[in-house]
Amino acid sequence: MAASNIVNVQWVRERLERGERLVLADVRFSPKEPRYGRDAYDKDHLPGAVFVDFKAGLTDPAREHGGRSPLPTVQRLAGLFGGIGIDRSTTVVVYEDGNGPAAARLWWVLTYLGHDDVRVLDGGYRAWTAAGLPVTGEKPEPERREFVPAVRPELLADVDEVRAALSRPGEAALVDARDNNQYLGLEAPFDPVAGRIPGAVHYFWKDGLNEDGSWKTAEQLRERFGALSASKEIIVYCGSGISATPNVLALREAGFRNVKLYAGSWSDWISYEDNPIATGEE
Structure with a gap:
């Protein structure tokens, strides 16, 4: 079993106390x-x-498509990551206030x-302070490093790949990470068109968390995604490619490996007039 992508405050504290080199990346954000x-x-x-400025650093301005x-x-x-002291040899721990899409998006990127x-620090800033661990207003001066990308195209899906997935449901599965009302097409709080991509199954991203907001265990996540086949390609989407990333993280924790993020998500899908739309129950 691969090492978990999710760590707790004790894991971070012990490594800081041992003087290990970690880059802690604060990506707290409110839309x-x-x-x-x-x-x-x-x-x-x-x-x-x-x-890490979530909006300015991890997203681009919207265009006609995307x-x-x-x-x-x-x-x-x-350039952003190198400027804050991250290269591909650096251990990075990302956190936000709790467990939300911002940290998962940074992890995915x-x-x-x-x-x-x-x-990803389980529970984020709140878990750290609840444990009585110190915080500071002092700002570090990170040593600039060269981040040399080795892009993994197999982790990203575009609109053409999603269209292709619709024609081979036996080989690919679409996962919608939005809440149930958006999935059913009852409302579209952020987009001009309501609905979902036809054939998509619903896994609201917050269902990967316990009642106290902590991440469910790998075993619980495997049970959660039990209806999905690990042999299929899984493409995860949401409204704009942000709240889908906690589901990508959860799927990875559950042992799924062929998982892609449709980064443009629903807001990209509806920018093409010919793309089909489904509403209501399957």
């Missing part, structure tokens, strides 16, 4: 408050943590660029 992440980081953060939160270019992402040692 309703553009300054929230920066202000929260400026107030205090885990010792030595660097700040969805509401397109991926930046590989070159821009490599780094993994997509070829990084093999990226972890």
Whole structure:
């Protein structure tokens, strides 16, 4: 069994106490408050943590196609990570306030660029402070490093691959990570068209978490995804490629390996007039 991508506060604390080199990446974010992440980081953060501006760093401005939160270019992402002291040999631990899409998106982006040692801090900032561990307002001065990407195209799906998946349901599965009302097409709070990609199965991303907000165990996640076949290609989408990433992370924890993110997601799908749309129960 591969090592978990999710670690707890004790795992991080022990490595910091031993003086191991970790880059802690603070990616706290609120879609309703553009300054929230920066202000929260400026107030205090885990010792030595660097700040990643979620919206400015991990998304590009929307265009006609590509969805509401397109991926930046590989070159821009490599420059961002190198500038905060990350290369592909660095152990990186990403965190936000709790367990949400921002940390999972950063985990996925780094993994997509070829990084093999990226972890998500279970419970994030809240779990760290609840354990009585220290935070600081001091900002580090990271040593710039060269992040040399080794892109893993097998982790990313575009609209053509999703269309192709519709024609081979026996070989590919589409997973919709949005809430049930969006999946059924009852509402579209962020997009002009409601509905889902035909044939998609519903796995709301928050169902990967326990009632206290912590991540479910690998065994629980395997049970959660028990209806999916590990032999199939699995393509995960949401509204704009952000809240799908916790499901990608959960699938990886459950042992699935052929998992792709449809980065453009629903907001990209509906930008093509000829793409089919489903609503209601299957």
